[in-house]
Amino acid sequence: MDRRNFVKASCIGSASLLMGLDPISRAEVVPREAPAIELQGIPNYKPSPLGMPGSFPGRVIEVREPNAIASNRVSQPIVRRMLEQAMKELTGETSSREAWGKFIDPKDMVGIKINPSGAPACCSSPEIVREIINSVQALGVPPRNIVVYDRYSYEIDIASYQTLLPPGVRILGIQEAFARGGGYEPSVYCDANFFGEWETRSYMASVVAHEVTKIINVPTMKDHSASGVTGCLKNLAYGTFNNVARSHRAPYSFTNPLIGLMCTVEPLRSKSVLHIMDGMRQVWHGGPLTQVQQFIDQPGILLMATDPVALDTIELEAIEKKRSERGAPSLWHHDPNSITGDSNAFYHDASKNLFFRQPGHIAEAAKLGLGVADVKQIDHRLLSV
Amino acid sequence: MTMEAAKSDAARDWPTLLKDNARRGGQGQYPARSPEGAVWQFRTGSSVRSAPILDHGILYVTSVNGALHAIDGVTGSSKWKFQAAGQVHSTPSISEDRILFGCDDGKVYAVNRHSGAKLWEITTGAEVWASPVARNGLVFFGSADLRIYAAEAGSGRTRWTQELGGKIYSTIYAAERQLYVGCGDGKVYGLDASSGKVLWSTPTGNGIDSSPALAGDLALIGSEDFWFYAMNTSTGEVRWKYETGLGIASSPAVSGDMTVFGSKDGFLYALETQTGRLRWKTVVGEVVTAPPVIGDGVVCIQAGGTFALESATGKVVWRAGLGGTSQSVPVLSGDTIYLASLSGEVYALR
Numbered sequence: 001m002d003r004r005n006f007v008k009a010s011c012i013g014s015a016s017l018l019m020g021l022d023p024i025s026r027a028e029v030v031p032r033e034a035p036a037i038e039l040q041g042i043p044n045y046k047p048s049p050l051g052m053p054g055s056f057p058g059r060v061i062e063v064r065e066p067n068a069i070a071s072n073r074v075s076q077p078i079v080r081r082m083l084e085q086a087m088k089e090l091t092g093e094t095s096s097r098e099a100w101g102k103f104i105d106p107k108d109m110v111g112i113k114i115n116p117s118g119a120p121a122c123c124s125s126p127e128i129v130r131e132i133i134n135s136v137q138a139l140g141v142p143p144r145n146i147v148v149y150d151r152y153s154y155e156i157d158i159a160s161y162q163t164l165l166p167p168g169v170r171i172l173g174i175q176e177a178f179a180r181g182g183g184y185e186p187s188v189y190c191d192a193n194f195f196g197e198w199e200t201r202s203y204m205a206s207v208v209a210h211e212v213t214k215i216i217n218v219p220t221m222k223d224h225s226a227s228g229v230t231g232c233l234k235n236l237a238y239g240t241f242n243n244v245a246r247s248h249r250a251p252y253s254f255t256n257p258l259i260g261l262m263c264t265v266e267p268l269r270s271k272s273v274l275h276i277m278d279g280m281r282q283v284w285h286g287g288p289l290t291q292v293q294q295f296i297d298q299p300g301i302l303l304m305a306t307d308p309v310a311l312d313t314i315e316l317e318a319i320e321k322k323r324s325e326r327g328a329p330s331l332w333h334h335d336p337n338s339i340t341g342d343s344n345a346f347y348h349d350a351s352k353n354l355f356f357r358q359p360g361h362i363a364e365a366a367k368l369g370l371g372v373a374d375v376k377q378i379d380h381r382l383l384s385v
Numbered sequence: 386m387t388m389e390a391a392k393s394d395a396a397r398d399w400p401t402l403l404k405d406n407a408r409r410g411g412q413g414q415y416p417a418r419s420p421e422g423a424v425w426q427f428r429t430g431s432s433v434r435s436a437p438i439l440d441h442g443i444l445y446v447t448s449v450n451g452a453l454h455a456i457d458g459v460t461g462s463s464k465w466k467f468q469a470a471g472q473v474h475s476t477p478s479i480s481e482d483r484i485l486f487g488c489d490d491g492k493v494y495a496v497n498r499h500s501g502a503k504l505w506e507i508t509t510g511a512e513v514w515a516s517p518v519a520r521n522g523l524v525f526f527g528s529a530d531l532r533i534y535a536a537e538a539g540s541g542r543t544r545w546t547q548e549l550g551g552k553i554y555s556t557i558y559a560a561e562r563q564l565y566v567g568c569g570d571g572k573v574y575g576l577d578a579s580s581g582k583v584l585w586s587t588p589t590g591n592g593i594d595s596s597p598a599l600a601g602d603l604a605l606i607g608s609e610d611f612w613f614y615a616m617n618t619s620t621g622e623v624r625w626k627y628e629t630g631l632g633i634a635s636s637p638a639v640s641g642d643m644t645v646f647g648s649k650d651g652f653l654y655a656l657e658t659q660t661g662r663l664r665w666k667t668v669v670g671e672v673v674t675a676p677p678v679i680g681d682g683v684v685c686i687q688a689g690g691t692f693a694l695e696s697a698t699g700k701v702v703w704r705a706g707l708g709g710t711s712q713s714v715p716v717l718s719g720d721t722i723y724l725a726s727l728s729g730e731v732y733a734l735r
Contacts, residue, residue, distance in 0.1 A: 072611075072630070072631060073590075073610075073611065119672075120631050120632060120649040120672055121631075121671075153449075154432065154434060154710075154712070154727060157434065157474075157674075157712065158649070158672060158674060158711065160592065160594050160609055160632060160634055162514070162529070162552070162554060163551075163552060163554050163569045163592040163593065163594045163609065164569065164591065164592045164609060167511070167529070167530075167531055167551065167552050167569075176431070176432060176449055176472070291651065291671040291672065
């Protein structure tokens with residue numbers, strides 16, 4: 001594929017998007033298909049074999065330990081054991097250090113992509129991030145070569161990562177930073193006009209484009225009102241590119257196919273070598289921002305993979321199962337009667353939603369070669385500590 | 386006002402975050418009436434994640450883009466602007482004619498409050514988010530380089546530094562002879578103010594963002610371990626502690642025998658200072674990280690919007706949609722309330 005890619009993506013489920021709506025108004029505001037999306041990566045970037053889907057396509061390690069979290073407090077010693085066990089199982093190595101060494105070199109500049117957007121109720125646990133930092137440092141990576149980042153520093157602040165992460169590790173809010181590593185690279189972008197917006201480009205964060213050499217992705221386990229779930233793929237795509245909220249305008253969403261397409265853009269694809277999903281908490285309704293504890297379980301799960309599609313597929317299954325158990329409609333359910341413009345109603349009623357969700361973005365990402373979405377082909381290994 | 390705070394030379398000293406235990410920034414005890422509308426609005430051009438302070442009719446506000454703004458409190462017009470080299474999250478403080486604040490470039494700046502000219506700067510090894518405090522001619526602050534600094538207020542010359550076990554984002558309480566501060570290593574420290582020697586340290590279960598208040602012989606502070614602590618100022622012994630639903634980054638405000646603080650669980654808590662017994666708790670937002678300010682009969686807090694609660698009962702008496710942040714503190718000044726917002730606007734409400 002040429003580096004200047006033009007992708008004409010059809011929107012899966014577009015027929016159901018339109019179901020039950022006034023034909024005149026929908027013709028005015030709703031494109032039947034996703035528009036052409038132009039992708040521009042870094043020219044002549046040499047793809048890495050560690051890039052998505054990585055060294056172990058289709059393999060997902062799930063470690064469950066209910067005692068890892070109690071009354072919202074995460075146990076760092078238990079998390080340490082879960083992380084070690086998962087790393088060894090994923091790689092087949094007998095030592096944790098050897099396992100980490102398959103992905104990270106002492107000379108690497110390591111980016112840790114957190115998800116603070118639901119803080120404080122559900123965000124990447126500082127205890128997990130601390131253990132990842134400890135493991136990376138144990139390989140010889142100095143703290144100054146580790147950067148923990150996301151788009152919005154005010155969300156990072158709410159979770160108190162500054163205080164809770166080790167000294168010397170840089171913590172970066174891309175959107176507001178005007179110092180080293182802040183801002184966006186104007187030559188790397190996704191360009192599409194979804195709803196007639198003025199700014200049609202989303203640019204890649206400079207810290208991803210130029211600074212880090214490896215990315216460890218630490219998403220949370222949450223449903224998402226527009227994309228169905230927010231997992232590895234969405235955390236990377238919508239946390240790396242700016243101007244992404246424009247892809248969904250209530251009640252419609254083009255998170256499918258944009259999420260997967262963004263993850264194919266180099267160097268994001270090549271640098272993203274490991275995905276560690278924080279399932280200490282599981283948001284099964286109200287994501288990504290809810291603070292309503294009624295919809296947040298605390299199962300104490302850690303999921304790990306190099307294949308973001310396989311891992312997100314397992315996450316989607318888990319959240320679907322939870323919603324079914326609790327009597328909430330499926331994430332695939334596209335009933336116009338469930339749509340509300342009242343965010344308060346959405347946050348307190350699991351049968352309501354703001355958008356027609358697009359969990360199909362995961363399968364669409366598989367078609368782009370980012371991983372395995374067929375559950376039957378996923379090597380899902382369950383462990384306990 | 387505690388006995389300890391009363392010893393401070395009120396005109397010269399600024400011993401704690403927002404000057405006093407009630408977090409009033411040196412303003413009197415005003416009732417915070419329900420405002421009817423905005424008198425003026427000022428745009429800083431970037432997010433404000435610190436508290437404004439008011440002195441002699443001038444409002445001083447730091448914004449994340451590195452600017453310290455001096456704004457006329459009556460008209461809302463800019464008097465001057467000082468531009469630092471890094472982002473600023475530090476709430477400013479005042480020491481005589483100096484406005485003091487910390488910066489992500491690792492420096493603490495002293496700026497002339499009349500002209501905006503830089504008087505001195507102190508360089509540390511990492512970002513300074515804490516607010517500098519001043520007492521007896523010395524300025525004290527902590528840095529993310531793990532050190533506490535003491536410097537001469539007039540010259541900025543460093544007197545001593547003391548390394549602690551973690552990054553410091555908590556603002557020091559400077560008593561007559563001792564300093565009290567929380568630390569990223571989860572400990573609360575008591576230090577000798579003249580030398581920086583660590584007199585005691587008491588562990589909590591997680592890092593500390595909150596800044597202490599002092600009431601008699603109690604140091605009061607919250608921790609990210611979800612607990613709020615009262616510690617003996619001489620020994621660090623925990624006298625009592627109170628559990629909330631999530632971490633506590635909010636710094637307590639104290640008035641009389643009431644201690645008020647917020648938690649990330651969305652509640653504002655009022656406890657009896659001497660016993661830790663709950664007087665009331667009220668949900669004010671999805672998350673509370675800012676310190677409350679105690680006025681005459683009211684407690685005000687910014688938590689997504691701005692809330693005023695009856696201090697005796699915790700009942701919400703009014704709320705305003707303005708001031709949408711959980712990181713700033715309203716200034717209660719007679720008939721005017723000043724607010725800063727996450728999006729960078731500063732408002733005067735009346």
